[in-house]
Amino acid sequence: AQSVTQLDSQVPVFEEAPVELRCNYSSSVSVYLFWYVQYPNQGLQLLLKYLSGSTLVKSINGFEAEFNKSQTSFHLRKPSVHISDTAEYFCAVSDVGAGGYQKVTFGTGTKLQVIP
Amino acid sequence: NAGVTQTPKFQVLKTGQSMTLQCAQDMNHNSMYWYRQDPGMGLRLIYYSASEGTTDKGEVPNGYNVSRLNKREFSLRLESAAPSQTSVYFCASRDRAYYGYTFGSGTRLTVV
Numbered sequence A: 001a002q003s004v005t006q007l008d009s010q011v012p013v014f015e016e017a018p019v020e021l022r023c024n025y026s027s028s029v030s031v032y033l034f035w036y037v038q039y040p041n042q043g044l045q046l047l048l049k050y051l052s053g054s055t056l057v058k059s060i061n062g063f064e065a066e067f068n069k070s071q072t073s074f075h076l077r078k079p080s081v082h083i084s085d086t087a088e089y090f091c092a093v094s095d096v097g098a099g100g101y102q103k104v105t106f107g108t109g110t111k112l113q114v115i116p
Numbered sequence B: 001n002a003g004v005t006q007t008p009k010f011q012v013l014k015t016g017q018s019m020t021l022q023c024a025q026d027m028n029h030n031s032m033y034w035y036r037q038d039p040g041m042g043l044r045l046i047y048y049s050a051s052e053g054t055t056d057k058g059e060v061p062n063g064y065n066v067s068r069l070n071k072r073e074f075s076l077r078l079e080s081a082a083p084s085q086t087s088v089y090f091c092a093s094r095d096r097a098y099y100g101y102t103f104g105s106g107t108r109l110t111v112v
Helices: none
Strands: A003-005 A010-014 A019-021 A024-026 A031-038 A044-050 A056-058 A064-068 A073-078 A087-095 A104-106 A110-115 B004-007 B010-013 B019-025 B031-037 B043-049 B064-068 B074-078 B087-094 B107-111
Touching: A003 A087, A003 A104, A010 A019, A019 A110, A024 A073, A031 A064, A031 A073, A044 A056, A044 A064, A044 A073, A073 A087, B004 B087, B019 B031, B019 B087, B019 B107, B031 B064, B031 B074, B043 B064, B043 B074, B074 B087
Parallel strands: A010 A110, B010 B107
Antiparallel strands: A003 A024, A019 A073, A031 A044, A031 A087, A056 A064, A064 A073, A087 A104, A087 A110, B004 B019, B019 B074, B031 B043, B031 B087, B064 B074, B087 B107
């Protein structure tokens, strides 16, 4: 069975402060890990992903996430947030597989509110 | 550069009415998906199509049907809408699991 836990439903943070959005997962098989961002009234967009190799992955807009196998975590961080980062962030895990359907499970989302 | 296109963007239905949500992708992806998003519940998979000509149930298929019309198009039908189907519906596509999904902009459906 596969599950994703995002314990924080909302995270308020002041502009230019650092932020960490937490994601823990469980799975009995190898997984890929993703973070998606959803801006108000829009669809989800892929922010970054971990497939294999280096455990630290980065996005083009300053976010980074670190895969920690022992803690089964994939927390998202940004050292200095901007107003434009206000959005909902979803962690997701996908089974690894070559064909057919690879199960994807989403967390319940964390709303990041950046305060001016 | 359209990606995944969903229509309509908004819809209000009366209980018992039917409707079809349309989805088309122009990225030549093999797999297409329908999700619903409800507050505090994340995204839940309704149906998916791993390849053209195949469809399978997801977590919450009751009350829905789908058609994979061709490689580009994947529609979701509500035969008899119920208030419990009030939600935001997202269509997504992907090629390989490691690419992640490309999502449409969503259909906000209200059933009264």
